[in-house]
Amino acid sequence: MSWVTGADGSPYGVTNLPYGVFRRGGQEPRIGVRIGDFVLDLAGAEAADLVLAAGALGRPTLNDFMALGRPQWTAVRQRVTELLTDSAHRSAVEPLLVPLREVELLLPFDVADYVDFYSSEHHAGNVGQIFRPGQPALLPNWKHVPIGYHGRAGTVVVSGTPVVRPCGQRATPQGPTTGASVRLDIEAEVGFVVGVPSQLGSRVSVADFADHVFGVVLVNDWSARDIQAWEYQPLGPFLGKSFATSVSAWVTPLDALADAFVPAPDQDPPVQPYLHDTPHVGLDLTLAVEWNGERVSEPPFATMYWTPAQQLAHLTVNGASLRTGDLYASGTVSGPERSQVGSFLELTWGGAEAVKFAGGETRTFLEDGDTVTITATAPGPDGTTIALGEVTGTILPAR
Template sequence: MTWVTGAEGSAYGVRNLPYGVFRSGGAEPRAGVRIGEFVLDLGAAEAAGLVLAAGALGRPTLNAFLALGRPQWTAVRQRVTELLTDSAHRPAVEPLLVPLAEAELLLPFEVADYVDFYSSEHHAGNVGQIFRPGQPPLLPNWKHLPIGYHGRAGTVVVSGTPVVRPTGQRATPDGPVCGPSVRLDIEAEVGFVVGVPSVLGEPVGVADFADHVFGVVLVNDWSARDIQAWEYQPLGPFLGKSFATSVSAWVTPLDALADAFVPAPEQDPPVAEYLRDVPHVGLDLRLAVEWNGERVSEPPFAGMYWTPAQQLAHLTVNGASLRTGDLYASGTVSGPRRDQVGSFLELTWGGAEPVTVGGAERTFLADGDTVTVTATAPGPDGTTIALGEVTGTVHPAR
């Protein structure tokens, strides 16, 4: 039970407490925790001695806090919970609550490396059917390892950042042309934020997931399908993805998602030893995609074929090291039904089956379109917690 006005019963109640970085009142950026419609100024709380976090909370990114590790993450969360529930703390803490409307939310962490997986069987199958009709929808390697690739860390932007339509080459029957993308798409994904680094040459096991991963963001991996289709062979997506990847301003700690772990889909054929996670669990996050305010899809994260722990183990099995701030995303989250897909490529079946949005027939993104991805997860005692939304509006090509 929190004493914060209006927060009790909210999806941003005291069982949630996601972390972000914000600016307000002319002061420097610092860490904050969302509670209801407020941001608790953690930088100020630490400066006042109300929270101890090795000076990590007054910084312009969460990276120093992320590097502290799970015992400290849990201790800070417990302390913040105490501050927000024990009314004895109210006189000291209430002045540190900043109304959300007065806070400018910034990119919560400096992204070290960004990896994007491709772990929804429904998504990979849909893409296979759209691009390789008549062939097996999944390639032979897909059920043996979580396919992934590196994206551009420097163009990961916080929710709300305008997305400029990318220019690039695309194939036409008359040869390649260069111009603004005409097949701009979204990918609704879930991203995992690495806090604790690992040593070069030493794999991180599936069981070590929670020692390294701090929490979760929502991700929109904007994709220019025409640019991607022309460039991607043989080395994979490049400019079709690298112009912008949006993440939510709030990082939901794994500690807030303890009640959201559910059995993941059975894997057949059996996976390699280093990918055997016990328990084999995913997260019951229920995503929703809004296109200009209209809900067009509800992708279920619980159905992902590869789990976040398997993705982490795979990412490092070759000895690749982790750094604080590494971000790895799930790949597009799509369920079995058309109203559960995480991309417009799938929603409109490659553009062949337009959908009606705002009364108009639509396939890919038009300038001025806004896409917002939200998600909820089961909290303790039948409660629901919300993940921070990720939203972006398409601006015309320059």
Template structure:
């Protein structure tokens, strides 16, 4: 039990302890860990020798700490837990606690590379029916490998950053036209943050997932569906995706999600050997999507066809190197029902079936709209882990 007031029983209790980077006023960025509605200043804690990480916690991003690897991640987590639960440390630690409300959150890690997968069978089937009516919803390769594309690391932004409506070519009656996207959408996803790198030419087995991946962030992979529809054949997503990808300000360590591990889905046909791992595990994360404050969908992550470990194995099977700060995302999380989909493309079935948001009929995003994605997971002893939200507001095209 923590001695921090208000933290017991919250989704940010001592069982969670997500990491982030914050500023107070015009101060320098500092690494912190969240406990309830407070942030423990880890830069100050390491300077006071309350916790030791070779100076990695006094850097402006998490990257140096991520590179230390699982033994150090575990040792630091255990020490932070001790500091926040043993009353003997209270007098030394309490001055290092900062209210979340007074902090300005930064992108928590420098993104090295960004890869986005396509791992929900329901989402892939829905998109196949919308984009390729009259054809099989899944392409022949879909159940044999985790489909993905290499995104743009430089446009990954922290939650709360405004999203400017992209412009580009889109289909017109007599050929392409240029202008602001008229079908701006979201994709509710879960992202995985790589800590320990791997050398070029050596693949990473699915069984080594937890040795390389530090933690989890919620992701909104904003998507311009009209730009995407015109450009994506034959090489896949490009400008319809690369204008902005929002991530949560808080990175939840894998160690906080042990009680959320569930058996991965049955895969038929059987996958190739490099995609097998025992145990075959997914995560019981329960997402919620709010559009201008209206709850429109609750996507279930536990049913994703391809697991995070399989995605990592496939990402590196050709010998591609991992770098500290790599981010790979699950792809849109969608369930079996319309109120469980992770995109407005599916929610409104390509814009043909509007939904009511705050009393208005809507299909795609309008300027001024705000979308917030949250998620929870089961924790120990009936506790709940509340992942850091990812939110963004649409601004008019420049």
């Protein structure tokens, strides 16, 4: 139980406590943790010796704190929980609570690198049927190796940042042309933020996942399907993806998701030894996608074929090093039903079946002015529900 007004019963109660970076008025960016509809100013708390983190909470991003490692992450979380539940601390802590409505939320960490995977069998199967009709839905390597691509860290933006419609080359019946994308899409994903780095030339084991990964964010990997379709062979996604990737402003620590780990789907054929994770677990997250305020899909993350630990092991198996602030995303989260898909490519089956809104409008792909919001919940301890920070964006016309 928390003494903070409105925290008990909130999906942002003391069982959650996600981290973010905020600015109030003309102040410099400050690290905070969300409790109910307030932000606890952790920079102020550390300055007042209420929390100890070697000065890392006084920085303008989470990177220095994330680099401290799991023992420090756990100690700070325990201390913050104590401050927000023991009324003996109320007089010292209450002045450090800032109403959420009064702050601007910023990108919570400096993104060092960005990698995106392709880990949903349902999504990969749907895309295979749409792009390669009459051929096997999955390519021969898909169940042997977690497929991914290297994205652009510099175009990762915080939730709420408008997204400008990208331009590029696309195919037409008359031949290639250059112009604004006309098949602009979303990808509802879950991202994992690396705190502790690794050495170049060394591998990170699946067993070391929790020692390196600080927390989880929601991701919208915006996708220009027409640009992507023209460019992706033979080297994969490039300009159809790199124009913008949105992430939530709150990073949910792994400790908050301890009750959300569930058995992952069986893998057949057996995976390579470096991908063998015991226990073989994923996360029981339920995503929701809203298109102009109407819920159109609820993708289930628990159905993902490749687990977050396997993704981490794979992206380092060649000796590539991790850096503090690395972000790797799951790839589009899709379940077996049309109402559970994480992209509009699947929802409209390649644009062939328009979505009808309550007001009478129809859509196949995103139009200028459209807004997409992705939210997610997870089970918490003692029957509580935890919310991940939402990720939202509005499409602006091409420039």
